[in-house]
Amino acid sequence: MKDNYSVVIFYSTSAAIRAESLARKDKLIVKLIPVPRNLSSDCGICLRFNNEDKQKIKEILKENKIEYENIYKI
Amino acid sequence: MIYLDNAATSNPKPKEVGQAMLYFLEKVGANPGRSGHRLSIEAGRILYQTRERVAKLFKFDDPLRIIFTLNVTEAINLALKGLLRPGDQVITSSMEHNSVMRPLRELGKRGVEVKVVPCSPQGVLDPVDIERVIKKNTKLIVLNHGSNVIGSLLPITVVGEIARKHDILFLVDTAQTAGCYPLDIRKDNIDLLAFTGHKALYGPPGTGGLVIGERVDTQKLTPLKEGGTGSHSEFEEQPEFLPDLYESGTPNTVGLSGLNAGISFLLKEGISKIYQYELSLSQKLFEGLKEIPGVTVYGENQVKDRVAVISFNIKDQLPSEVGLRLDEEYDIMCRVGLHCSPATHKTIGTFPTGTVRFSMSWFNTFEEVDQAIMAIRNIAKGV
16 A cells, blocks of 8 residues: 655754654654655755644644644645 | 862763764764755754753753753853843842853943842852842843852742742853752743753763743844754745754754763763762761861851852962862862852952862762862871
8 A cells, every 4th residue: 555645844953853753752653854845945854744643743743832834745 | 080170071971971972973973954864864863862851951841942052151141142232231149150250241341231249258149139139121130050169059949039020031050050950940930041061961061052941032032143054044044943043053963962971871860869979978078178277168058058069278378289289199180269250259258369179070989088188188287
């Protein structure tokens, strides 16, 4: 079965790494990857997750007041 | 060799500190936050983990509001110069290190009103004296937590409460207490906590930082420097989010890897245990020195609650000469003179000659304290 992924784009690498750390504590499968070129002109990283975890990811971001640019399906 | 100069920098460090630094150099070695590759991300993770550890140490909940700096001096400069504007008043004590006094004197020239509240010759500050000088334009109170000369503590929790009552920010210099005295940024009512990495946190020199509490509006705290952050690269203006707003240029990842290991070591040992141990070392040293004829130990009433920093003088002997004899004849390393803190020496009455200072860490032993007392006994006897 093909994986369905989304990414969270952050304003800073520190925020992306913080989100990764918190998501892993919640046992979610996530990975930091370079931001796909078509999504941003910046050189940063983003957090990839399985689409089904979207709600949980959004909750983690909200609870910990982590600001992010957007969430995209890839 | 007996090393009693831990208030200048701790020595030895736990072996994990050097190992973590070597690991970073050899196995990671990339620039965090700059590139998207795996080594860069790993560097970013180590940096973030260090922020998490610092947050845990001070019982703070937002790792991204921890700003890494070169040392505590830079952290204090960031807080003071970032917050204070001409016409503002800032209150401090007469027991401050030059890391606070010098930036304040500079700000004084630029139109900031600097109020220095005197402490007693024993190093005691009455919080009432602080409250009495608060005015409408008072913006900030800044205090050291532990004296780098006599090891005495200032009543930060009470002063922090006063600051809150009057809606003033409170900056604390924890150079001598972070790592060896239990600190709780919230319970201690601290808004800005400046720390150094290379003393009781057992990290290497070149590490330190500023914890920015929630009461601080970062729009009113201007950065000391601007530059590359790896974020918002399409803009020529500094990003407004933390930590990037205050952290420009490639960070000291090697040093911070060491700091990460140092704090990890401390959290494993337990700060309260370290505090109790160092307290018993200082009590033994304090009592031992006091009994020697001709020796004056400063900060008499600070025995029950203090950090392991003790200053004394031998009658009719210059601190510099005592220090030289300790080094050459007894293999004891200490620091003599004014300890970058002329204000404190004026307060305790030892300016301009200064004192001999012994300062201990978790790695010192009771036997070493005995040997140091014996050495001073001999030197005082004129042997």
